[in-house]
Amino acid sequence: MAVYTDVAADELAEFLGAYDIGELLSYKGIAEGVENSNFLLHTTAGYFILTLFEKRVAKSELPFFLGLMTHLASRGIICPEPLRNKSGDALSSLSGRPAVIINFLEGIWPRKPNAAHCAGVGEALAKMHLAGRDFAMTRANALSVSGWRPLFEQAASRADEVQHGLRDFLRAELDYLEAGIWPNDLPQGVIHADLFPDNVFFLGEKVSGLIDFTFACNDMLAYDVAICLNAWCFESDNSFNITKARAFLGAYGRVRALSEAEQNALPLLARGSALRFLLTRLVDFLNVPEGALVRPKDPLEYVRKLRFQQSVAGIRDYGVETPGLPA
Incomplete structure (x- = not known):
C-alpha cells in the first residue's frame, strides 16, 4: 500500500454519498507498500479501506481481482470483500483513478515473523x-x-x-x-x-x-x-x-x-x-x-x-x- 494520488475531503465525502456506509468522520493515507493509493476511512458506520488503483494495474483486470476476493470470501477465506455502491457496482472512480471500498479486517501484520x-x-x-x-x-x-x-x-x-x-x-x-x-x-x-x-x-x-x-x-x-x-x-x-x-x-x-x-x-x-x-x-x-x-x-x-x-x-x-x- 502507498499514496500516490491525494484526495480532497469534499471530493471524498461526495464519493461516499454513493455508498451506504454513513458519513465521513476522518481519513488518512496508508504509506506502506508500493503499488496503489490506499486510505483508512472512518465513517459513522465504522472503518473501511479505500483503494485507488494506479497506472501499473490495468483497469481491464480489476474485475478479476474484485471477483476473486468475493469468491474466496464465499469459500471461507478471510480476505477483503469489495463493497457495492447504491447502483450495485463494486468498481467506481475517484480523482481520475479506478476506486474500490473494501471492508476493514482486524489484526496487524507481523514485523518479526516467528x-x-x-x-x-x-x-x-x-x-x-x-x-x-x-x-x-x-x-x-x-x-x-x-x-x-x-x-x-x-x-x-x-x-x-x-x-x-x-x-x-x-x-x-x-x-x-x-x-x-x-x-x-x-x-x-x-x-x-x-x-x-x-x-x-x-x-x-x-x-x-x-x-x-x-x-x-x-x-x-x-x-x-x-x-x-x-x-x-x-x-x-x-x-x-x-x-x-x-x-x-x-x-x-x-x-x-x-x-x-x-x-x-x-x-x-x-x-x-x-x-x-x-x-x-x-x-x-x-x-x-x-x-x-x-x-x-x-x-x-x-x-x-x-x-x-x-x-x-x-x-x-x-x-x-x-x-x-x-x-
Whole structure:
C-alpha cells in the first residue's frame, strides 16, 4: 500500500454519498507498500479501506481481482470483500483513478515473523489455493519469466549505482532462468503472488486475513509457495531460518500436499521468485515519483536471498524431506 494520488475531503465525502456506509468522520493515507493509493476511512458506520488503483494495474483486470476476493470470501477465506455502491457496482472512480471500498479486517501484520506465523501463513496459503480451484476467471502472470527481461532493461543502466556488479549479476541469472529450464507442467491455479508479511494480518499468532490481491493471477501453485518461502523464512540479516521453513512447508503440505515434482522444482522456483522481486524492487527504487508518500523496499535484500537460493541443491536444504507428512 502507498499514496500516490491525494484526495480532497469534499471530493471524498461526495464519493461516499454513493455508498451506504454513513458519513465521513476522518481519513488518512496508508504509506506502506508500493503499488496503489490506499486510505483508512472512518465513517459513522465504522472503518473501511479505500483503494485507488494506479497506472501499473490495468483497469481491464480489476474485475478479476474484485471477483476473486468475493469468491474466496464465499469459500471461507478471510480476505477483503469489495463493497457495492447504491447502483450495485463494486468498481467506481475517484480523482481520475479506478476506486474500490473494501471492508476493514482486524489484526496487524507481523514485523518479526516467528515459526508459528510461518505455519499460519502456510496453512492459509494452501487453503486459498484449494478455494480458488473453481474460480472461473483467469489472469496470466505478467511477471513470470517472460516479464523479467523488460524489467532488467528498465534498470540495467543504473543498477550498479545500487550495488557494484549488480547489472552483470542480474544478467547472468536472467540468462540462466530463461534457458528453457523453467517448469511448465506443475499444478496450476490461482495464486496470490505477493503474500508478504505485510499482506497477512494476525491476531496473536492466528491468521485474521489475507489482503492485497493486485498481483493475483494464474500460475504454478508451487511458485506461490516459493514466493512465501523467500518472504517469510529469512531473518533480518537475510540468513535462512530452517525452523521457519519447516513450519511453513509442513503446514502448507498438511492442507495441500506438494507433489514430488513440485518439491524437486521448489529451489528453482525460489530462485525465480527472488529474481522477480529483486527486479521489481530495483525498478521501483530507481523510479520513486517525486512527492509520493511511499517507502521503496530495499532491492539488495533480494540479492542476498537470491544468492542463498542459488546454493540450494534440493528441498532437504529447507529442512524437510516430504512436506506435510505427519512426523
